[in-house]
Amino acid sequence: MDRLNKYLSRQKYVVHRSEGSPYRNFLLYVEEIYQVTVVYPIKYLFDIPLKYYEYFKSYKKKDIDNKNLKQFCNIIKEKHEINNEQQKCFCCYCRQDDMIFPLFSHFYYRKAKFKCNKKEQEEDIVLTLSCLKKKDKNFHSFFIQQNYNFFMLNVTLQQFDLNDEYFININDKSTLERKTYLLDSSNYEIDDEVFNVKIKFNVQKNYRNDDIEGNYLFVDSNIF
Template sequence: MLQKQRFVIRRSEESAYKNFLLYVEEIYKSTVIYPIKYIYDVPLGYFENLISYKKEDLKNKNLKEFCENQKQLYENKDGNQLCFCCYCTQSSIFPLYSKLKYRRKKLLCNKKDNNENVILTLSCLKKKAEKYHGFYVHKSSNFFMLNVTMQQFDLNNELFINRNVKNMRILKR
């Protein structure tokens, strides 16, 4: 059974956290929580380039090495970009724990067009100075307790872009 709830967290004007609209998914007793803005604007709204590669483009080269070479090519061409590899799997099974990751892969790997030939997408972001904050969620018997930490995340951090880590999400300051 899948339950979805939205919460608005209000803080004082002096707080670094002011107002956040959060989205909570509870799937089989695992809680995934993240800002709504993260789904739609970060990182998809920041992409400068989305380059798709098919098997023919690799010409029997190692997939990881090929992507690293393409990454460096685009990053060196414009020093204000940071690129990431998204490896496309042929399986279209909806993942249990990450609707966000599924939506990103669907977009990046052209699954919506049923183009099964795309095996790699290189996504390049403009470098930003914005900082994000992490928080943990604990499920009590009838409410969610939010434990905010002051750990910062950089928009240019590859872990932030590519991972949807269970029970830890990213907040914009």
């Protein structure tokens, strides 16, 4: 769990819209799973956007054959990206102690693509490799953390490219300006005209009660 908390605390560079941007709103655009980022536009919130996957494959324990999980995935990831230069691939490690990303937990990975450690399976899926089309688009990130009885969203002006995996994974703290929003289960909407941020979180009951804690990505609304 310490390793998981360390990972979640790494993406604290939060939001970003460049000054003078012609776009009005940010739209929620991502599901965060342990050690992986899977892109979803908000308009597909209730339907997994299959068209955004160029490639998807699940691996069971017998496929890994006691190999190091990370090394195994890095090899197949690198091989696939070499053979398909226009794709960006991500590894999702399916473990029992993974935290369910609260916003999308109602999916329950219902199309059987994301069945990690489901009891009804003959064997647990321990790894999935998903590949998306590379895009020359700028994506924006923020991290929601719990602070006493409310959630706190620190907004920092910063921009990054989804295709730059190194930048996404490092804890880059170069900030320009910061703002804090306080959220809870009854106050989960942000409509800030100054920062041009418009967010509504779908809070749902789960084993951790009402929870909106986690990592999120945003993209300018004109991307589609």
